[in-house]
Amino acid sequence: MSASDSSTFPLVGLQAVSNAQHQWVALAFHLTPQAGLAAPALAQLFAYPDMRAALAPLDFIVSLDDPLHVDEALAASLPAQHTILRVPAAACARNEVQNRCRALAERGFRLMVDGEAGLDAGKAGMRALSADAGGGLPSMVSILTLAGPHWVSNVADKACLANWRSAGFSWFSGAYSREGAAEAPNSDGTSRKRLLALLGLLARDADSRELEILLKQDPALAYHLLKLVNSAAFAPPAPIHSFTQAINVLGRRQLQRWLQLLLYARQQDDGGANALLPLAAVRGAQMEFLSRERGGDRDAQDMAFVAGVFSLLDVLLGMPMTEIVSALSLDLDVVRALLDRAGPLGDMLALTETERPDPARLQALGIDTETHWRGLLQAYHWAIQVSRNL
Template sequence: MTDTANTEIPMSSSEPSPFPLVGLQAVSNAQNEWVALSFRVPAAPGDALAALLAALAYPDVHAALAPLDYVVSLPDPLALDATHLEQLPPARVVLVVPAAACAEPAVQARCKQLAERGYRVLVDGEAGIHAGRCAIRGMAHDCARELPGPLAMLTMSGPNLARNVGDAARLAEARQAGFDWFSGDYALHPERDGNGGDGTSRKRLLALLGLLARDADSRELEILLKQDPALAYHLLKVVNSAAFAPSSPIHSFGQAINVLGRRQLQRWLQLLLYARQAEDGAANALLPLAAVRAAQMEALVKQRGGDRDQQDMAFVVGVFSLLDVLLDMPMTEIVSALSLDLEVVMALLDRAGALGELLALVERDIADGGALRGLGLDHESWWASQLQAHHWAIQVSRNL
């Protein structure tokens, strides 16, 4: 696996008008694996389609986000024409239409046409009998306040997308209701067992983070890795993957360290902290989120002219920003146990300083345009950083 900086998405220099502000939100299945990305466009309904098409016309966007699907809200299905459809690959695009629009015969006819062309069409909310008249076989529902009625999905073969799932309890309810795709902040609010988790494992993780922070020698890292079978397994899995293509299988930690190199070893171990599976065998939903934050922070600092050390520091801020959730500990206790640069500490504790301001932006699904301008960033550079970050997070998740 190469550095995130080596998988950059090219910047476009020929955009004739200001680039739109577009965000991405992950959509996962019941195993916490990413299956799609939801496009978030904070534009007026009349401009949302144009903004979406501009984002999808960006160089190499489909390769960057492969193999994930795109979930696209379509306020007015009648606004789509043949030219628009050329930019929306049916195999990758899932269209979401408002339930209220499904009562209109013209919309019903258009949705049937879209389904015949291979698009999956979801209804946003409960449309009753009108969903069938639109040839709709899936639902997207805002689950922030309530779940749909028990009969709403009886004829829905899916995918059925639960949106705005806020925590582990609501996630369990949405699964029970029949949803199979999920988006929202539930990964940031996991279910806790009430006893503080595995204290020994947590201390070992903090010790490893401390060794990484002070650039300890390989022997010290190897000793600690041998005490954590899960972490050791994932590290050996990474170095034996197609991303590194070793000439012969690697079985020792010393070999793994030599293959990765110090800089890559630090990055992979920081991410591997999130690689532990849940008790039900599902992937840790925090892993790709940490990868996105780390890679986007690095990309933004590079865009602003930061050197390699500054990019590394930004990466650390991004990947460590979820440690309080992972370890179920206050961030103040975590940073006090580590030897971190003051800029990193300020960013993690108070979202202060240059890195803290960037982290506050990266944590949002939709960036604030004014905040971007204040940091010397435009909408297009923001989109490029998102593509680069999500591309790397997809690769990380597949290798782990």
């Protein structure tokens, strides 16, 4: 893409949508006001090289103020089978909108009504419902008359999640995904201490033998590591059964990275995946990308990756970040980023934590909107792969 194209590229954020098992099922696109008209911005996004391949196999949720803006050219550029068009409930009252929505449904698009569904939503061919958890539950008539899956955003915590799930919603997004799992009441903290010890070994680039000894004490972590190296991502010529082989296959640098992410791979009490895992992967990969784009060498990129992945350790371990960094031998720049979001790494970390990017923050980092989008694609692609392999 040329520099002139980059200067007019739309600013967009991505929001992960998960099912009840905390697995990503879709990505919601958030166009900022600076993106201008939605239709041209969407056309530019979906025409971006390898965009669909990077985010496969997830569905795309695209919010429209007015479905009449989706002309034939835009409709042809969107992957109909993987695109859910989200339409305001109020817009469904117009006959021309109902006709256009039914035409889009015939082309393979799925339609989601945002707000209380009524007869007009049915006339427009709506199949699913979206709601904001802060606005209260829709009527059961609205929920039951549409096939779904229904999506609720801004889910604050797990209690809120359970409430909406019992009401018939099966797709969720919000701060609940950044809640840690409470340690069992009768736990002596051994698992947490072991994780901190492993993090300490990784931080000081410990000998492989030391890592192996600690891995053998954690069956869950050991299982995930061996599962990883035997996955299609590495395609070993013969099955790998020992940690020494695993370390040799991955190499020291990749071993450190994967182990940092494996810490998040533990199953939750409800049997679902750990919702923190893909979030940590996105932050780590995006931080590494931003560091590289700003001229960082390999060591700087590694530190950026660590800062991104470790930014959720306080949630994972259920302890203050100050205690975590005091137990690890981290670079001062990483410590400043984790504790205060200070310094160059802190500035980049603050950016990765936002689902709706701030143009002023991007400008301060010297990152244009097209570069930001390219980084998002790479980061989310990495997170999707991580979730598949762990």
